[in-house]
Amino acid sequence: MSTGTTAAPKPLEKKEGLFSKKNRRILTDPLDDINPITVQILGVCSALAVTTQVKPAIIMALGVTIVTGFSNLIIAWIRDSIPGRIRMIVQLVIVALLVTIVDQLLKAFMFDVSKKLSVFVGLIITNCIVMGRLEAFAMSQKPWPSFLDGIGNGLGYGVILIIVSVIREFFGSGSLLGFKIVPQWAYDHGYTNNGLMMLPPAALFIIGCFIWWQRSRNKKLVNVS
Amino acid sequence: MEHLLSILVKAIFVENVIFAFFLGMCSYLAVSKQIKTAAGLGIAVIFVMVLTTPLNFLILDYMLRDSALAWIHPSLAGVDLTFLAFILFISTIAGAVQLVEMVVEKFSPPLYNALGIFLPLITVNCSILGASLFMQEREYNFTETTVFSVGSGIGFFLAIVLLAAIRERLKYSKIPEPLQGLGIAMIITGLMAMAFLSFSGIQL
Numbered sequence: 001m002s003t004g005t006t007a008a009p010k011p012l013e014k015k016e017g018l019f020s021k022k023n024r025r026i027l028t029d030p031l032d033d034i035n036p037i038t039v040q041i042l043g044v045c046s047a048l049a050v051t052t053q054v055k056p057a058i059i060m061a062l063g064v065t066i067v068t069g070f071s072n073l074i075i076a077w078i079r080d081s082i083p084g085r086i087r088m089i090v091q092l093v094i095v096a097l098l099v100t101i102v103d104q105l106l107k108a109f110m111f112d113v114s115k116k117l118s119v120f121v122g123l124i125i126t127n128c129i130v131m132g133r134l135e136a137f138a139m140s141q142k143p144w145p146s147f148l149d150g151i152g153n154g155l156g157y158g159v160i161l162i163i164v165s166v167i168r169e170f171f172g173s174g175s176l177l178g179f180k181i182v183p184q185w186a187y188d189h190g191y192t193n194n195g196l197m198m199l200p201p202a203a204l205f206i207i208g209c210f211i212w213w214q215r216s217r218n219k220k221l222v223n224v225s
Numbered sequence: 226m227e228h229l230l231s232i233l234v235k236a237i238f239v240e241n242v243i244f245a246f247f248l249g250m251c252s253y254l255a256v257s258k259q260i261k262t263a264a265g266l267g268i269a270v271i272f273v274m275v276l277t278t279p280l281n282f283l284i285l286d287y288m289l290r291d292s293a294l295a296w297i298h299p300s301l302a303g304v305d306l307t308f309l310a311f312i313l314f315i316s317t318i319a320g321a322v323q324l325v326e327m328v329v330e331k332f333s334p335p336l337y338n339a340l341g342i343f344l345p346l347i348t349v350n351c352s353i354l355g356a357s358l359f360m361q362e363r364e365y366n367f368t369e370t371t372v373f374s375v376g377s378g379i380g381f382f383l384a385i386v387l388l389a390a391i392r393e394r395l396k397y398s399k400i401p402e403p404l405q406g407l408g409i410a411m412i413i414t415g416l417m418a419m420a421f422l423s424f425s426g427i428q429l
Contacts (some may be wrong), residue, residue: 041407044250045351074273087317088348106395118359125315126351128251199422202246204415208408217402 010126019159021204028087030156033218036129038211043129046120047161048203054177057165058158063102063121065154068130071095074151076143091134092125099124129153164206172197229372232365236376239425242352243384244418249352253385254410256346263389266346267382271375274356277321278374281314281357282367288291289313314357322348352381388414 023196036042043064050060076083082090101122106114113123124130133153138146169175171194174182182191195203228387242248249270256266288294289310294301326344330337356377360370393414400409 038407041254042251043368044254044416047245048247048250086323088345089316089323092315092319092348093312096315100308100311103311119355119362122311122314122358123248123355125311126349126354128349128351131349198421200247201415201418201422203247204411205268208411210416211408211411212401212404215408216401219403 003005012063015177023145023148025146027152030149030152032156033155033160033213035160036132036153037157037207040132040215041128042205043127043157044124044133046127047157047164048200048207050117050120051161051165051168051203052172052182053116053169054162054165056113056120057161059106059110059113059116060120061154061158061161063099063106064127064129064157065151066123067088067095067102067124067127068133068150069100069147071130072133072138072146073143076138076141076146079139087139091131095130095134096125127159160210163210164203167206168197168202175204229289229368232369232372233376234427235382236373238421239427241380241384241421242355243381243414246355246420248355251351252346252350253381253388254407254414257385257389257392257410260386260389261394263385264382265387268354269344269347270350270381271378273325273344274353274374274378274381275371276325276362277318277353278356278377279367279371280321281317282360282365282370283312284313284317285361285392286367291416310358310361310414314354318353318357320349322330352377384417387417391417 012020030036034040037044037047046060046064051057069176071091071094099122103114106117106121133150137149141149164174168179171176174180174187174193184192236242240246243250245393252266257263287296289306292302293306294304294306308353326337327334329344357375360373365373388410394411395409395413404412
């Protein structure tokens with residue numbers, strides 16, 4: 001789980017009070033109870049499109065986590081000086097700035113992954129998680145909790161992305177992170193990769209079933225929408 | 226001409242924004258409970274998409290592309306501003322949506338009441354920005370861009386109205402409780418995407 005390491009370590013050494021019980025809840029709730037994808041229905045688009053393989057999914061999750069975290073931080077910081085009528089444009093420009101930075105970094109250091117993600121890096125701008133959390137949380141809260149909320153939601157998104165991509169890559173091409181998992185003798189005895197897993201509909205089925213499982217396990221989520 | 230028709234059909238059926246690229250899924254899932262509201266959102270999306278994608282093409286072509294600024298002054302020939310594409314595209318979209326909202330509110334209140342709630346939502350609809358980014362990636366020219374944006378808009382309209390129609394019927398069927406709502410909508414979308422896969426391979 002390389003996504004886990006980005007969030008926590010840095011601020012810990014500064015002040016202990018920063019991780020009070022309330023702040024911890026802000027960080028961990030989005031992982032399950034208010035997961036952005038399966039409960040809030042935010043950011044579904046890219047979750048489905050980049051999950052044919054594990055590696056692009058991890059990179060995408062990292063990108064989204066960084067963008068949500070920092071855009072929440074910046075907006076929460078300047079929230080009092082944004083005029084209400086044009087707040088959408090202000091928010092979008094800040095998000096677009098952060099996404100441009102992420103995109104340029106990807107192009108510079110991981111060109112092959114950047115090619116594979118194609119337009120979906122740019123689409124982080126309109127990823128509903130970012131806008132949804134800005135509107136719902138950062139516009140009315142202090143910078144630090146907003147930052148945690150952004151990181152938490154990014155990680156919640158990442159968890160779903162990684163689960164879906166592991167299933168899809170394993171059944172679709174018999175490998176994980178590019179390494180062959182299904183041995184050659186299995187193929188010799190007639191095992192074939194499931195072609196459907198590489199196609200768009202598979203992602204929808206997997207997330208649909210995941211929601212089913214999550215809601216039957218956690219009854220209070222039934223009838224959310 | 227045939228070439229343009231091929232782009233149109235491809236954008237509506239073969240590479241439908243929803244079923245092949247999952248763009249605009251959030252509003253697609255959230256606003257598809259009734260046919261009437263779904264159709265309203267669909268029309269608003271077509272409208273904004275046809276307005277902004279060609280506009281973004283002009284911005285890309287006359288301002289951002291490698292040495293595109295040469296028409297201002299020859300000394301600007303070496304400037305490549307492509308990295309600013311995201312910021313300018315999204316500003317165009319946000320600005321256009323705000324402008325459309327104000328104009329419609331002023332001159333046609335009935336239309337505003339029909340679309341009103343959906344217009345601000347459209348700014349963050351991935352399919353709009355997605356159309357602009359695909360236009361950039363596939364290097365369409367101006368006519369192709371316009372045709373492509375019409376096709377993508379119609380594709381979104383078609384998808385959301387179809388899902389709304391099915392979901393209205395679902396009220397009368399017995400679905401396991403945890404699967405109701407979002408879960409079953411996802412699985413239905415998957416089945417519809419499989420149906421749309423049968424269009425792949427169509428060549429005009």
